[in-house]
Amino acid sequence: MRDIRKFDARPKLDGSWKFLDDITYEGMIYGQLLYSTCHHGIIKKIQFPKDFELNEFTIVSAKDIVGKNLVPEPEPDQPFMAEDKVSHFGQIILGIAHPSKRTLISFIKQIQIDYQELPAITDIEECLENEDNVFGREIIIDHRREIELESNWIHSHEIYYTPHQEHAYMEPQGIISIWNPADRKMFVKATCQCPYFVKHAVEAIMGKAINEAVIETSEGIGGAFGGKEDFPNVLAGITSLLAYKSGKPVKIMLDRADDFKITTNRHPSRIELHTYTDPATKKIMKLNVDYRLDAGAYQTLSPVVLSRGVLHASGGYNIPDVYIRGRLFRSNTPSNGAFRGFGVPQALAAIEAHADKIASQLNMDPYDFRKTNIFKVGNEFPSTQKITENHLEECLDRVVQKSDYRKKLQEFKEWNVAHKDKKGIGISMGYHGGGYTGNGEKILNSKIKIIIEKDAKVKIFVSSTDMGQGAHTTLAQMFFEAIKHPREKCWVQLPNTSKTPDSGPTVASRTIYIIGTMLQKFALKIKDEMGFTNLEEYVASHQSDFPREFQIKFTPDPTVSFDDNNFRGTAYKDYSWAACVSEIYYHADTYQIELKKIWNVLDIGHPVNLKIAEGQVEGGNIQAMGYALTEFFYKKDFGRMQGFTDYSIPLSLDIPEIDIEFIHTDSDVAKGLGEIPMDYPAPAIRNAFHNAAGIFINEYPLTPERIFKQISSPKNHRI
Amino acid sequence: MKITLKINNQVYTTHIDADESLLDTLRKLGFKSVKKGCDTGTCGVCTVLKNGKPVLSCQILAARAEGHDITTVEGLGEKADEIVDAIVSEGADQCGYCGPSLVVTTYAMKQELKDPTIEKINQYLSGNLCRCSGYEGQLRGIKKYMGVK
Numbered sequence: 024m025r026d027i028r029k030f031d032a033r034p035k036l037d038g039s040w041k042f043l044d045d046i047t048y049e050g051m052i053y054g055q056l057l058y059s060t061c062h063h064g065i066i067k068k069i070q071f072p073k074d075f076e077l078n079e080f081t082i083v084s085a086k087d088i089v090g091k092n093l094v095p096e097p098e099p100d101q102p103f104m105a106e107d108k109v110s111h112f113g114q115i116i117l118g119i120a121h122p123s124k125r126t127l128i129s130f131i132k133q134i135q136i137d138y139q140e141l142p143a144i145t146d147i148e149e150c151l152e153n154e155d156n157v158f159g160r161e162i163i164i165d166h167r168r169e170i171e172l173e174s175n176w177i178h179s180h181e182i183y184y185t186p187h188q189e190h191a192y193m194e195p196q197g198i199i200s201i202w203n204p205a206d207r208k209m210f211v212k213a214t215c216q217c218p219y220f221v222k223h224a225v226e227a228i229m230g231k232a233i234n235e236a237v238i239e240t241s242e243g244i245g246g247a248f249g250g251k252e253d254f255p256n257v258l259a260g261i262t263s264l265l266a267y268k269s270g271k272p273v274k275i276m277l278d279r280a281d282d283f284k285i286t287t288n289r290h291p292s293r294i295e296l297h298t299y300t301d302p303a304t305k306k307i308m309k310l311n312v313d314y315r316l317d318a319g320a321y322q323t324l325s326p327v328v329l330s331r332g333v334l335h336a337s338g339g340y341n342i343p344d345v346y347i348r349g350r351l352f353r354s355n356t357p358s359n360g361a362f363r364g365f366g367v368p369q370a371l372a373a374i375e376a377h378a379d380k381i382a383s384q385l386n387m388d389p390y391d392f393r394k395t396n397i398f399k400v401g402n403e404f405p406s407t408q409k410i411t412e413n414h415l416e417e418c419l420d421r422v423v424q425k426s427d428y429r430k431k432l433q434e435f436k437e438w439n440v441a442h443k444d445k446k447g448i449g450i451s452m453g454y455h456g457g458g459y460t461g462n463g464e465k466i467l468n469s470k471i472k473i474i475i476e477k478d479a480k481v482k483i484f485v486s487s488t489d490m491g492q493g494a495h496t497t498l499a500q501m502f503f504e505a506i507k508h509p510r511e512k513c514w515v516q517l518p519n520t521s522k523t524p525d526s527g528p529t530v531a532s533r534t535i536y537i538i539g540t541m542l543q544k545f546a547l548k549i550k551d552e553m554g555f556t557n558l559e560e561y562v563a564s565h566q567s568d569f570p571r572e573f574q575i576k577f578t579p580d581p582t583v584s585f586d587d588n589n590f591r592g593t594a595y596k597d598y599s600w601a602a603c604v605s606e607i608y609y610h611a612d613t614y615q616i617e618l619k620k621i622w623n624v625l626d627i628g629h630p631v632n633l634k635i636a637e638g639q640v641e642g643g644n645i646q647a648m649g650y651a652l653t654e655f656f657y658k659k660d661f662g663r664m665q666g667f668t669d670y671s672i673p674l675s676l677d678i679p680e681i682d683i684e685f686i687h688t689d690s691d692v693a694k695g696l697g698e699i700p701m702d703y704p705a706p707a708i709r710n711a712f713h714n715a716a717g718i719f720i721n722e723y724p725l726t727p728e729r730i731f732k733q734i735s736s737p738k739n740h741r742i
Numbered sequence: 743m744k745i746t747l748k749i750n751n752q753v754y755t756t757h758i759d760a761d762e763s764l765l766d767t768l769r770k771l772g773f774k775s776v777k778k779g780c781d782t783g784t785c786g787v788c789t790v791l792k793n794g795k796p797v798l799s800c801q802i803l804a805a806r807a808e809g810h811d812i813t814t815v816e817g818l819g820e821k822a823d824e825i826v827d828a829i830v831s832e833g834a835d836q837c838g839y840c841g842p843s844l845v846v847t848t849y850a851m852k853q854e855l856k857d858p859t860i861e862k863i864n865q866y867l868s869g870n871l872c873r874c875s876g877y878e879g880q881l882r883g884i885k886k887y888m889g890v891k
Contacts, residue, residue: 032830035838036845037822038775038815045774125759191873193779193787193839245777245839246873279780491837491874634833638879642836645876667784667871675877676868 026634027510029496031489035243042243043197043214044276051199052081054120054265054275055127056258057134058285059109062143062355066107066116072133080130081120081269088264090230094256094323095223098159101321101358103228103260109138111320112145112662113285113357118261120273143355146659147186150317150354151293159322162333162349164590166405170308170344176299179381183296183373184722187656188289188362188649189664191672194245196286197276198259200225200266207234209263214244215255217528218486222520224256225263232267239519244490248646249361251490252530253324254286280665287360288656290316290328294336294373300381305395307381309344312336314370318351319358325351328359330460332366334594335702337405338374339415339452341398345405356657361530363643367455367702368650375451375706376721379713388432389450389710390423397452406585406594414626414687418602419452421686422624426604432714439715445609447715451707452602456595457695458533461585469577470524471541477569479562481513483542484523487534489515492697493635494534501539501631501693505546508558524574532695535631536597537577539693545575599694601625605679605707609715614727614734616712618648618679621704626687628694633685636696640683643700649673651705652724745808749773750817758804764790767804768814775815775842779871786870789843790814795854796847798869815842818849825849828887834879840872848884858888 034040071077085092085104092102105114116136121127144150199212209229213221218238225236238259244251258275265273277286295313300306314333318325333349382392397419402410423429428448435446458464472484483502489495495515503513516523526538555561562569585592602624608617621644630636653671656664664670705723712730713719720733746755749771758767765788768776776799779785783801790799791813815822825848835841844867851858851866863884872880885891 026833028830029833029835031838032833032835033826035835036815036826036829036841038773038842040838041774042777042839044778193785193837193871193873194777195779243838246837248873276778279782279785491839493836632833634879638833638836638875641876641878642874643876645878646873666780666782668782672871672873673876674868674871675864675881678864678877678881681876681878 025504025632027496027500027632029493029635040243041241042194042245043199043212043241046199046212046241048199048201048272051272051274052120052122052269053124053127054118054262054273055131056115056261056275056281057117057119057131059105059112059114059116061109061138061140062112062145064109064138064140066105066109067137067139070135072130075130079121081265083118083261083264083268084116087268088228089232090227093227094260095227096220096256097253097324098322098326101323103257111355111357115257115261118265120265120269145355147291147317147657150352151291151315156352156354157350158353159318159326159351162330162590164333164345164347164405166345166407168344172299172309173301176301176308177381177384179298179300179377179384181296181377181380181721183294183376185292185369185372186723187291188654189283189656189670190248190250190362191670192246192248192250195277195279195282196251196254196258197274198255198262199272199274200259200263201272202266202270209233209236209266211236211238211259211263212241213238213255213259214241214251216247216251216488216490216530218488218518218520219525220253220256220528221259224260228260229263229267236263237519237521240488240517242517244488247490248363249365249530250286252361252528254360283665283670284663285357287358289362290318290325290359290369292316292369294369296373296377298377298381300385302385305385305387305392307340307342307396310337310342312347314347314349316351317354317359319354319356321358322351323358324360327460328361328366332370334406334456334460335367335370335454336374338371338378339398339454340396341402347405363646363698363701365531365698367453367698368647368705371451371453371702371706372723375453376709379710380719390428393419393450393452404594407591408593415452415454415600415602417686418600418624418626421684422602422604422622423450425682425684426622428604431606443611445611445715447607447609447711449605449707449710449714450603451703451710453699453703454598454600455532455695455699455702457536457597457599458595459531461587461594464537464577465579467527467577469526469537469541471526471538471575472524473545473573473575475562475569475571477562477566479512479559481508483513483515485515485526485538486518486520486523487526487538488518488529490529492639493632494529497535497632497635498539498542501543502546505543506550506558532697532699535693536695539631541575541577545573597692597694599625599627599696599699601699601703603703603707605704605711607708607711607715609712614730616652616725618652618708620680620682622682623700624684624686625699627685627696628690628692629688630685631693636685637683639696640700641681644681644704645673645678647701647704648708650723651708653726654724655726743805745805747807747812749812750814760805762804763800764802764804764807765799768799773814773816777839777843787840787843789847789870791846791850794850796850813846815845818846822849825887828883829880832879832883834875834883836874840870844870844880848887852888858890860885860890863888863890
């Protein structure tokens with residue numbers, strides 16, 4: 024647990040680190056996407072403006088696709104480009120390129136498309152309330168235990184809603200494609216999380232036209248958070264088609280408005296919970312979950328978001344009888360995709376608010392209620408996976424203790440009697456399974472390549488990208504710390520699919536947990552096999568053996584098995600645990616919630632690099648704060664937001680004090696960290712508001728407008 | 743049209759379109775530390791100094807920058823080192839896309855705020871958006887640099 028400074032920190036701050044838009048190739052032209060402004064309809068006519076030389080432009084449509092008009096991963100149901108019909112606003116119809124960006128923009132602005140409009144579902148509520156919109160596979164987790172309902176059990180029923188959330192990475196999406204007819208290779212430079220997804224997409228769209236697509240990431244990836252997991256596949260496909268047709272390198276950089284309008288977002292959800300609680304024991308006896316996600320027009324990533332969501336939907340509670348039903352709903356909006364948390368922030372928005380609801384019905388403190396119902400070693404998840412550690416309860420106890428929860432609760436109660444403004448404190452807890460769900464890691468079968476040079480320099484080749492989370496610093500650190508090799512002799516290479524093997528996508532809190540652990544184990548294995556104490560000395564005395572290349576493959580744990588059909592078994596080998604307390608100040612005159620402080624206690628196992636780990640928690644907390652309080656992405660009769668002018672992410676002015684503590688840091692395992700700090704804070708903020716003002720709101724964000732409406736017309740508060 | 747700009751104490755003569763933003767001109771001239779994030783003057787990653795004061799280069803016509811001293815992080819050179827060290831020592835940099843603009847804004851803030859407080863710093867930096875760090879680490883480093891506890 025050492026603070027190794029990020030190797031790229033200085034060049035990023037002095038401006039010398041190159042992001043995609045900082046790269047130019049000779050003869051490069053600029054591309055842009057023409058997308059549908061109709062939600063659902065048939066394309067009748069595309070009319071190009073007259074006062075342009077059409078032959079100066081390279082224009083591609085679905086007709087130009089040599090291979091298949093289907094993005095191959097994750098769920099192959101989304102076309103790269105619309106054919107004669109559009110299924111959502113923002114669906115790409117044409118890719119257009121020109122040497123002058125200015126001419127290109129002016130040309131595209133004047134293109135007229137006539138549609139025959141068809142009925143469309145554009146409103147989240149309309150989408151999620153209507154069961155006719157269900158598509159894709161339904162997931163059932165059935166852990167019913169034939170428990171008879173007692174007449175005195177307390178029935179709690181609520182429907183919780185969560186909105187879209189925009190990733191708002193600072194660097195918009197972009198791709199550069201270069202076609203080389205000599206070796207028939209398409210070279211793609213990408214700001215992306217999953218180079219191999221991009222490779223498969225480009226090879227799918229180009230078909231027989233190319234021998235191979237080679238994907239290399241840009242040096243800098245300006246934030247991603249899941250947003251650069253699947254959309255780059257579409258963008259790279261179309262950019263490559265333009266490069267092929269024009270014969271020139273093509274760069275497409277989305278501007279902020281297009282990035283907001285057409286790329287993926289966090290899935291809006293509607294989660295309906297029924298619980299039955301025994302008033303004598305204060306224990307939840309039965310839970311029924313109806314978990315719905317608005318997938319958008321195509322499934323793409325939604326089935327895997329749904330599976331993670333339902334597996335986390337019952338929270339950290341030991342409930343004997345649980346039934347969870349998860350479904351995707353189709354709407355005529357862009358497909359929703361991956362976003363840090365991946366279905367878990369939605370799950371916790373429901374179950375963690377519901378815990379406070381039941382506690383208030385029982386007239387019980389939310390902490391005491393959680394203590395009564397929290398699962399213990401030997402209990403099981405609804406998937407029947409056994410709970411093997413009680414670290415969630417330790418996190419909860421520790422965060423309550425260090426935040427002075429009990430004392431503050433009492434103080435605020437007294438303070439609130441005498442003041443119009445209110446103070447509040449709230450709790451939440453959660454967990455996040457590391458790596459791909461179920462058998463995912465076994466199927467991914469990640470590979471790593473390592474080259475040890477004659478001068479004992481270690482080069483690590485992985486497809487895991489560094490998008491700011493410090494993955495390349497931490498991965499190298501896991502290798503060199505394991506065998507005490509000098510830091511400056513160990514580097515992770517820039518991901519390039521012709522050099523780096525497929526170590527899987529950079530998602531699912533798996534990079535350190537899966538790939539890092541593979542590197543660490545490998546370092547120890549070669550130390551053992553070669554019998555060295557100092558790698559540099561060993562290489563010096565065995566010069567003829569070097570440079571030497573090693574291939575490493577993921578070894579699945581044979582004890583881990585999961586039944587994908589019935590959702591039974593070990594869903595995740597290791598879980599990260601966390602609990603949180605948040606303190607708010609409610610300004611009654613302006614209906615505004617001010618977040619004062621968040622306390623986090625997490626068990627992520629061994630934090631490899633403490634500063635980087637803390638940075639992940641801080642960043643995740645603040646994204647969760649935006650999710651809970653300000654980030655409104657879609658408004659009925661208005662549509663999507665178009666930039667930072669109307670989509671309010673937190674500013675330096677808004678941030679609370681943040682306290683972070685990691686427990687069980689002496690563990691051998693470095694578990695997942697990237698997502699969990701986004702999962703749990705939003706419900707703690709909501710619960711703190713409930714504590715302060717006594718108002719129960721079951722939908723984010725808790726904007727002044729929503730609070731005002733809830734107060735003035737409690738029955739019809741949805742806005 | 744042809745204009746002459748003074749950037750980082752060097753004179754550049756260049757052809758621009760009349761409606762070209764200073765951001766686009768700076769990037770064309772090779773000052774790639776100045777990033778494009780929104781084009782609507784809301785994200786702050788295109789911040790440069792105009793006569794020592796932070797401005798959003800996407801909101802200024804290049805032609806209007808004639809006759810003013812423009813400074814980017816490339817031009818701060820060693821003067822940026824202390825700021826960079828302060829931010830790096832807190833592990834506050836993540837994706838880095840907002841980094842250079844934060845450095846130039848902080849440099850200007852140090853000259854401008856005679857009596858810095860935490861509130862004044864938060865206010866001064868509120869136009870520099872960051873989505874990765876949650877600002878926490880950045881502000882810890884910057885407060886140290888500003889001599890505020």
